[in-house]
């Protein structure tokens with residue numbers, strides 16, 4: 001195996017640190033990175049902007065077709081309310097089908113790629129070279145999200161954020177189409193007691209081990 005075929009799939013619940021890890025790994029291995037959550041957020045944002053209900057499947061499908069991976073604006077889409085809305089439109093199978101096609105095209109680049117989301121190891125890239133399932137306790141995740149919100153606009157309530165995270169976990173893990181769960185061959189990384197650097201080193205150790213074993217075989 002060569003670095004050119006390295007596809008790293010990272011899944012996990014909200015605020016587990018998968019995006020941070022994905023960006024660090026993409027930088028380290030010189031791979032393009034796609035935060036697939038932004039694609040669901042882009043659909044939700046379009047519906048919210050137009051004032052269409054989040055359960056309006058035909059409009060959500062139309063919005064999904066318009067998603068352009070090259071113009072996903074993280075600053076606009078990372079707002080807490082858009083994440084909440086994204087998990088509501090993410091239950092619509094036709095929306096998932098359209099976005100998964102775009103995500104697979106991204107993963108198929110000759111350079112390889114890093115993708116993070118909820119169903120990368122199970123649905124989008126079932127043949128990924130390495131699959132990581134990043135978790136942390138709901139309390140730790142809520143604390144991280146609160147710190148993030150406070151750093152951005154200075155206001156946030158821990159109990160509300162914890163309840164939002166619990167609701168989002170339930171929706172993401174309980175939906176019929178592509179629920180959040182670790183792929184059978186995913187490596188679990190519980191970052192509850194790891195800082196960002198420690199999680200990055202742990203992930204690299206797993207990836208380098210898999211790449212080395214594959215190049216020997």
Ligand SMILES: Nc1ncnc2c1ncn2[C@@H]1O[C@H](COP(=O)(O)OP(=O)(O)O)[C@@H](O)[C@H]1O
Nearest residue numbers: 014015016017018019020144148191194195196
């Ligand atoms: N291991 C970690 N320790 C402490 N904070 C972390 C860790 N990983 C991520 N964070 C912080 O937690 C927040 C959520 O991380 P993020 O990568 O956006 O999560 P996700 O992509 O899973 O939603 C960010 O503010 C990030 O800086």
Ligand SMILES: Nc1ccn([C@@H]2O[C@H](COP(=O)(O)OP(=O)(O)O)[C@@H](O)[C@H]2O)c(=O)n1
Nearest residue numbers: 014015036037038040086087090117118119
């Ligand atoms: N591959 C993916 C990525 C996100 N999503 C949905 O999109 C929502 C927002 O994803 P995100 O990754 O941006 O959310 P955070 O983990 O950053 O809070 C999730 O709660 C999921 O419902 C999905 O269904 N499948």
